[in-house]
Amino acid sequence: xxxxxxxxxxxxxxxxxxxxxxxxxxxxxxxxxxxxxxxxxxxxxxxxxxxxxxxxxxxxxxxxxxxxxxxxxxxxxxxxxxxxxxxxxxxxxxxxxxxxxxxxxxxxxxxxxxxxxxxxxxxxxxxxxxxxxxxxxxxxxxxxxxxxxxxxxxxxxxxxxxxxxxxxxxxxxxxxxxxxxxxxxxxxxxxxxxxxxxxxxxxxxxxxxxxxxxxxxxxxxxxxxxxxxxxxxxxxxxxxxxxxxxxxxxxxxxxxxxxxxxxxxxxxxxxxxxxxxxxxxxxxxxxxxxxxxxxxxxxxxxxxxxxxxxxxxxxxxxxxxxxxxxxxxxxxxxxxxxxxxxxxxxxxxxxxxxxxxxxxxxxxxxxxxxxxxxxxxxxxxxxxxxxxxxxxxxxxxxxxxxxxxxxxxxxxxxxxxxxxxxxxxxxxxxxxxxxxxxxxxxxxxxxxxxxxxxxxxxxxxxxxxxxxxxxxxxxxxxxxxxxxxxxxxxxxxxxxxxxxxxxxxxxxxxxxxxxxxxxxxxxxxxxxxxxxxxxxxxxxxxxxxxxxxxxxxxxxxxxxxxxxxxxxxxxxxxxxxxxxxxxxxxxxxxxxxxxxxxxxxxxxxxxxxxxxxxxxxxxxxxxxxxxxxxxxxxxxxxxxxxxxxxxxxxxxxxxxxxxxxxxxxxxxxxxxxxxxxxxxxxxxxxxxxxxxxxxxxxxxxxxxxxxxxxxxxxxxxxxxxxxxxxxxxxxxxxxxxxxxxxxxxxxxxxxxxxxxxxxxxxxxxxxxxxxxxxxxxxxxxxxxxxxxxxxxxxxxxxxxxxxxxxxxxxxxxxxxxxxxxxxxxxxxxxxxxxx
Ligand code: ADP
Ligand code: MG
Numbered sequence: 001x002x003x004x005x006x007x008x009x010x011x012x013x014x015x016x017x018x019x020x021x022x023x024x025x026x027x028x029x030x031x032x033x034x035x036x037x038x039x040x041x042x043x044x045x046x047x048x049x050x051x052x053x054x055x056x057x058x059x060x061x062x063x064x065x066x067x068x069x070x071x072x073x074x075x076x077x078x079x080x081x082x083x084x085x086x087x088x089x090x091x092x093x094x095x096x097x098x099x100x101x102x103x104x105x106x107x108x109x110x111x112x113x114x115x116x117x118x119x120x121x122x123x124x125x126x127x128x129x130x131x132x133x134x135x136x137x138x139x140x141x142x143x144x145x146x147x148x149x150x151x152x153x154x155x156x157x158x159x160x161x162x163x164x165x166x167x168x169x170x171x172x173x174x175x176x177x178x179x180x181x182x183x184x185x186x187x188x189x190x191x192x193x194x195x196x197x198x199x200x201x202x203x204x205x206x207x208x209x210x211x212x213x214x215x216x217x218x219x220x221x222x223x224x225x226x227x228x229x230x231x232x233x234x235x236x237x238x239x240x241x242x243x244x245x246x247x248x249x250x251x252x253x254x255x256x257x258x259x260x261x262x263x264x265x266x267x268x269x270x271x272x273x274x275x276x277x278x279x280x281x282x283x284x285x286x287x288x289x290x291x292x293x294x295x296x297x298x299x300x301x302x303x304x305x306x307x308x309x310x311x312x313x314x315x316x317x318x319x320x321x322x323x324x325x326x327x328x329x330x331x332x333x334x335x336x337x338x339x340x341x342x343x344x345x346x347x348x349x350x351x352x353x354x355x356x357x358x359x360x361x362x363x364x365x366x367x368x369x370x371x372x373x374x375x376x377x378x379x380x381x382x383x384x385x386x387x388x389x390x391x392x393x394x395x396x397x398x399x400x401x402x403x404x405x406x407x408x409x410x411x412x413x414x415x416x417x418x419x420x421x422x423x424x425x426x427x428x429x430x431x432x433x434x435x436x437x438x439x440x441x442x443x444x445x446x447x448x449x450x451x452x453x454x455x456x457x458x459x460x461x462x463x464x465x466x467x468x469x470x471x472x473x474x475x476x477x478x479x480x481x482x483x484x485x486x487x488x489x490x491x492x493x494x495x496x497x498x499x500x501x502x503x504x505x506x507x508x509x510x511x512x513x514x515x516x517x518x519x520x521x522x523x524x525x526x527x528x529x530x531x532x533x534x535x536x537x538x539x540x541x542x543x544x545x546x547x548x549x550x551x552x553x554x555x556x557x558x559x560x561x562x563x564x565x566x567x568x569x570x571x572x573x574x575x576x577x578x579x580x581x582x583x584x585x586x587x588x589x590x591x592x593x594x595x596x597x598x599x600x601x602x603x604x605x606x607x608x609x610x611x612x613x614x615x616x617x618x619x620x621x622x623x624x625x626x627x628x629x630x631x632x633x634x635x636x637x638x639x640x641x642x643x644x645x646x647x648x649x650x651x652x653x654x655x656x657x658x659x660x661x662x663x664x665x666x667x668x669x670x671x672x673x674x675x676x677x678x679x680x681x682x683x684x685x686x687x688x689x690x691x692x693x694x695x696x697x698x699x700x701x702x703x704x705x706x707x708x709x710x711x712x713x714x715x716x717x718x719x720x721x722x723x724x725x726x727x728x729x730x731x732x733x734x735x736x737x738x739x740x741x742x743x744x745x746x747x748x749x750x751x752x753x754x755x756x757x758x759x760x761x762x763x764x765x766x767x768x769x770x771x772x773x774x775x776x777x778x779x780x781x782x783x784x785x786x787x788x789x790x791x792x793x794x795x796x797x798x799x800x801x802x803x804x805x806x807x808x809x810x811x812x813x814x815x816x817x818x819x820x821x822x823x824x825x826x827x828x829x830x831x832x833x834x835x
Contacts, residue, residue, distance in 0.1 A: 014052070014053030014054070015053060015054055015055060015181075016052065016053055016054060016055055016181070016186050016188070017052065017053070018051075018052040018053075018078070018079075018080075019079075020048075020052065020078050020079060021078070021079035021082065022077060022078070022079070023076060023077050023078075023079055023081075023082070025073070025076075025077060025107055025108065026108050027106060027107070027108055028105075028106075028108060031105070031106045031108075035066070035070065035106065038065060038066030038069075038070060039061070039062075039065045039066060039217050039218060039219040039220060040061065040065050040066035040067060040070045040071070040217050041066065041070065043215060043217055044070075044074055046215065047059065047071070047074060047215055048074055048078055050213050050215060051074075051075070051078075051153075051188060051190065052078075054188070054212065054213055055177045055178070055181060055186060055187070055188055055189065056174075056177065056188075056189050056190075056191070056208060056212035056213075057188070057189070057190045057191070057212055057213055057214075057215065058190075058191045058192075058193065058198055058201060058202065058212050058213070058214040058215070059071065059190060059191070059192045059193070059214075059215050059217065060192075060193050060194070060195045060198050060214060060215070060216050060217070061192075061194070061195065061216065061217025061218075061219060062194065062195060062217070062219040062221055062470065063194050063424075063425045063428055063467065063470065063471070064219065064428035064471075064474050065217045065219040066217075067157070067192045067217065068088070068090075068095070068099050068157055068158075068192065069099065069102050069103055069106060071155060071190065071192065072086055072088055072103050072114075072130050072155065073103060073106060073107055075153055075155075076107060076129060076130060080152045080153050080188075081129035081130060081152070083152065084149075084150060084151050084152035085128060085129060085130070085131050085150055085151050085152070086129065086130045086131070086151065086152065086153050086155070087131050087133065087138060087148075087151045087153065087154045087155065088130065088131070088132045088133070088155040088157055089132075089133055089134065089135040089137075089138050089154070089155070089156050089157060089165075089166070089169065090132060090133070090134060090135065090157050090158060090426070091134070091135055091157075091158050091161045091163035091165070091166055091426075092134075092158070092161075092395055092422065092426050093118050093134060093395060094394075094395045094396075094397070094402060094422055094426065094427070095157075095158070095422075095426040095427060096116050096117075096118050096132050096133060096134050097116055097118075097132075097399050097402075098399065098402060098403070098427060099132055099157075100114055100115060100116035100130075100132035101399070101403075103130060103132075104130075107130075109129070111123045112125045112127050112128065113125075113127055113128060113129045113130070114128075114129065114130045114132075115128040115130070115131055115132070116131070116132040116133060117131060117132075117133040117134075117137050118133060118134040118136075118137055119134065119136060119137060119577060119672075119676075120672035120675075120676060121672075134165075135156070135163055135165035135166045135169055136165045138154070138165075138169060139165050139168060139169055139172075139512065140512075140577075142169075142172055142176075142516065143512065143515055143516055143574075146176065146516065147176060147179060147180055147183070147187075148176060148180075148187060149185070151187060152187065152188065153187070153188045153189075153190060154169075154173060154187065154188070154189050154190070155190045155191075155192060156169055156170060156173070156189070156190070156191050156192065157192045158192070158193070158194075158425060158426060159191045159192060159193040159201070160193040160194045160196040160197060160198075160425070161425070162200075162499035162500060162501070162527070162528070163500055164499075164500045164501045164506070164509060167499060167500075167501045167526055167527050167528070168501075168509060168512075168513070168524075168526075170191070170201070170207065170527050171207065171524050171525045171526050171527065172516075173189045174189075174207050174208055174525055175525070177189050191212075194425045194467065195216065196463055196467075196496075197463075197496060198214060200527050200528055201527060202214060204525075204527055206525040207525050207527055220474075221470065221473050221474070222473040222474070222475070222476050222477045222478060223473060223477050223478075224435075224469050224470060224472045224473040224477070224478045224479065224480050225300065225477070225478075225479050225480070226469055226480050226482065227300070227301055227302065227479060227480065227481050227482065228482050228484065228485055228486040228489065229481075229482065229483050229484055229485055230485060231485065232483075232484040232485045232488050233483070236260070236438040236439070236440060236483050236484075237260065237265060237268065237269060237438075239438075239483045240258055240260060240269060240436050240438055240483060241269060241272055241273065243302070243436050243481050243483065244256055244258060244273060244388075244416065244436055245276065246302050247302070247434050247436070247481070248277065248386070248388060248414060248416070250299065250302070251299065251300060251302075251434065251479075253414065253433075254414075254431070254432070254433025254434055254475075254476075254478070255409075255414065255415035255416065255417070255429070255430075255431045255432040255433055255434070256388075256414065256415070256416040256417070256432070256433075256434045256435075256436060257416075257417050257419060257423060257429060257432045257434070257435050257436070257471055257472070258416070258417070258418045258419065258435075258436040258437075258438075259419060259420070259421065259423070259424070259435070259436070259437045259438055259468050260418065260419075260420065260438050260440070261420060261421075261438065261440045261441055261442045261457050262394070262420055262442050263394045263396060263397075263420065266392045266393070266394050266418045266419065266420060267392060269418045270390050270391070270392045270418050273388055273390045273416060273418070274388070274390045276388075277386070277387050277388035277390075278387060279387035279388070279389055279410065279413050280387070283387075284412075285386070285387065285410070285411055285412025285413060286411045286412055300479050302481065386412065386413070386414060387412070387413045387414070388413065388414050388416045389409035389410060389413040389414060389415050389416060390416045390417075390418065391404050391405050391415070391416070391417050391418070392417075392418055392419070393405055393417055393418070393419035393420070393422055393423055393427070393429075394419065394420045394422060395420065395422050402427075405417050405427070405429050406429070406430065408430075408431070415429075415431060415432075417429055417432070420441075420442075421441050421460075421464070421468075423471065424464060424467050424468055424471075425467055428471075428474070429471070430474075430475070431474075431475050432471050432472055432474065432475070432478070433472055433475065433476065433478045433479070434472060434478065434479050434480075434481070435468055435469055435471050435472040435478065435479070435480040435481065436481050436483065437460075437465060437468045437469065437480060437481065437482050437483065438483050439459055439460055439465065439482055439483060439484045439488070439489075439493070440457050440458065440459060440460065441457070441458060441459075441460045441464065442456070442457055442458075443456055443457075443458045443497070443503075444456075444503075445458075445503075459484075459488065459492045459493045459494075460493060461493055461494050461495060461496045461497045462489065462493045462494070462495050462496075463495060463496050464497075465482065465489065465493060468480065469482075498528070499527070499528050501526065501528070501530045502528060502529075502530045502531060502534075506530060506534060506535060506538045507538045507541060507542060507579055507580050507581070508578075508579050508580060509538075510535060510538040510539055510542060510548075511542060511547060511548075511566070511570060511573070511574050511580045512574065514548060514564070514565065514566045514570070515566055515570075515571065515574045519563060519564070519565065521535050521539070522535050522536070539564050541713050542564075542570070542580060543564060543797060544712065544713040544795060544797045544798060545580065545581060545584055545709075545710070545712055545713060545795075545797075546567060546569055546570075546584075546795075546796075546797065547566070547567060547569060547570035547573055547580050547584065548564040548565065548566060548567065548570055549564065549565060549567045550563060550564060550565075551563060551565050569584070569587065572587040572681075573587050575587075575680050575681045575682075576677065576680075576681065577673070577676050577677075577680065578602065578606075578673075581710040581711060581713075582602045582605070582606075582710055584709055584710045585598050585601075585602060585706050585707065585709060585710035586598050586599065586602060586677065588706055588709050589703075589706050590681075590684060590686075592702050592706070594695075594699060594702060594703060594706065595677075595684070595686045596674075596686055596687065596688060596689050596692070597634065597692070597695060597699065597703060598703070598706060599670055599673050599674055599677070599686065599688075600634060600637050600638070600666075600670055600692060601630055601633065601634050601703070601707075602673070603637070603666045603669035603670045603673060604630070604633035604634060604636070604637050604666050605630060605633065605765055605782060606666075606669060607662050607665045607666050607669065608662075609659060609662065610633055610636065610658060610659060610662040610663070610666070611632070611633075611636065611656075611657060611658055611659075611751070612657040612658070612659060620632075620635075620753070622697050622700070623697045623698075623700035623701040623704060624694065624695065624697065624700045625753070625756070625757065626700070626704060626754075626757070626759065626784070626785040627695075627700045627703055627704050627707070627784055627785075628752065628753055628754045628762070628782075628783050628784040628785055629749070629752050629753055629754070629781070629782045629783055629784070630703075630707055630765075630782055630784055631695075631700065631703075631753070631784070632753050633782075634694075634695070634703075635694050636656065636658055636663075637663070637666055637670075637692070638691075638692040638693070638694060639652065639656075640652055640653065640658060640663045641667070641690055641691065641692060642691055644663075644667075645690055645691065649663065670688055671688065674686055674687070674688050704784055704785065704786060704787075705786075705790055705794060707763060707784045707786075708763050708784070708786045708790055708791075708794050708795070709794045709795075711763040711764065711765060711784075712763065712791075712794050712795035712798065713740070713795070713798070714739070714740070714763050714764050714765070714767075714780075715739070715740065715761065715762070715763050715786070715791070715795070715798065716737035716738065716739045716746060716761070716762045716763070716764060716780060716783075717737060717738050717760065717761055717762075718736075718737055718738075718758065718759070718760050718761070718762075719733050719736045719737060719738055719745055721733065733745065734758070735747045735748035735755060735758060737762065737780070739764075739767070739778075739780070742767075742778070744777075744778055745777075745778070746764075746767060746778040746779065746780050747777060747778065747779050747780070748762075748779075748780065748783060749779050749780060749781050749782075749783065750779075752780075752781075752783050754783050754784075754785060757785065759785035759786075760788070761785065761786050761787065761788050761791075762780075762783045762784060762785055762786060763783070763784050763786055764780035764781060764782060764783045764784075765780075765781055765782035765783075766780070766781045766782060767779070767780055767781075768781065
């Protein structure tokens, strides 16, 4: 009885207490006015009461309600940054920088106090009070300080995005927070999310035994009318352009926000729209009569009108031809630059990924009247001379360009932002009234068995479509134009996309988790558990690479995969900020004094599409040739660096068909990797050699072995012509290999330098599928030739020594003085003998 009384007593008492201090903030009056309009301000007291008394809290609210910018300020003012820091994690780099700057500005604090930290970049100081960081950075910090003792509160922002790191963080924090309480040093966790699927957090009893309190921020959302297209055109960029022209020429004032899938598409549309409705610095637009009459719902429907393909559209058509011609002309002027393929949209716009076509990056400002092309670009739509103030927005955009979207457009011009899904929930652009939604997004699609991957443009989820449309209703009633039919919405758009974690290889996560002592990765309290198979495959790959191993437990036979532990090599590998296989190359190359080469090599392998043509002009022999495509990359990087020092980089790249932006990206990566490695790996002091000489024959041989050490699970063996089945066309097998457990043949990339030698044994960086339907085939990219006798040394897990294993005889054959070696998997012909 006493117990129950005590329990009841406990129930009444809040779980945590917090002595509220009030920290004075001197805000700019303008900031104060803007803040007061945000719905979250009305909830400050309720939120802070719940924060003070609880260790977990979920704050859900529409995008733009003020969660990210205001909640850290509430905490700061209540004294949470007095002795320890407030941490805010973001899944996107773009938001990490932008939000730190904004919160610093609103609190009138410098970047020394409201700082950000992301991989390779940051401005954190010892005086930092509020620290914005990418979720990956916090995860790394947990590895060295499991209890996160530097922080009083951790805010996981944009939790609905369900990034891999966010999910892992939530799982870990669900355990760390109670531990901190038990030590009398409480840590609070606030999960912030758009109003999407919070049940994944509240109804997941593995994550939280008791569902945490939820605060919903009701935001002033004005009605948004959704207009579906009658037809779904495959060229959604053209359709987006047409729709935007219609909105701009026919409908009243209000910003336009266009959603497309990637950086290139954004740039393409920005260029096109700028050319059609140029903004001239010398024209006074203030006298322009803008359409301010209230919007008429029938007019607003635009494409539902019977004039769907009327003369106006023809005019648009002409408009586009004109813009195209002008573009062509402009392009001819820039002859020195490599080929541009605007129709190739198949590239990521993800953090850390390079863009394919970027050579025609528009200049900072809008077209000025001194531009020669101006006349050709003048719009033919006479009824409207109002310019569009067109701005791009994507995750890799520089922060200064990013900031432009928050500023009002010049007088008389209409704001038009062309964005990737960054503007869906991470950043809120003021004064948007019209949303044009392509309905598409870019997603990385993996094959869990082969690891082959490709960026695919897929339909957004219905939830995303709702979020995108919602952007139009923040200042008043708005309109969202979906460039696809309602049937597509019903049948092709899934309600939600599965979280990232359930869609991608998790090698680095498995390793990171193992390093944190989470051995049973399969049992981890993930918000949504990934495929068990995938976790096991990652464990297996890491075991093959010697990064994980089964511990030798005396007397007890261990055959439980869950028990795989990190090897000393694995520990070393995990210090490198890359996927384990590349970490392994770097770790081993350090021992061979080849670290600076390997850093350059790995950087080059990280940036896609470096070379745009066959590298025929790259003579190589011996080991340098056998180093294969990575060798070509390495020499391209070295030579480009040399040209760069002489100030001839642009010419050099154009001459050799090298993407200049890629070289710049590689240079940046090299620098960042070098400094990061010097910082994070004990005993390493590596510098960048600006005039990196090509590796000599011996170095190239060692580099081949290093590449093998990292890609050892991705071995291919040439399919002999005698192995080709009767009736099959032998010519088709000229460049064909057996790869691991894959049944079908895999081909050398058509631009692989190894097509010159077609070596017997190779390792490859990546497998992917090309071609449509019947012509679909598997291709390997970035291939290096290896010697089979290296396999037992670098990938012993791949070999059965002695053949067959059950053979009771000694594996060493005295007569021939050889050890028989047999490779596991379907490598075609039987064993191979080691001297
Ligand atoms: P949430 O996190 O709930 O989506 P935010 O805190 O990001 O909302 O945004 C609140 C408001 O602050 C929005 O109206 C947004 O436009 C505004 N805002 C954010 N950053 C800036 C900035 N750099 N300049 C001007 N306004 C900004
Ligand atoms: Mg936010």
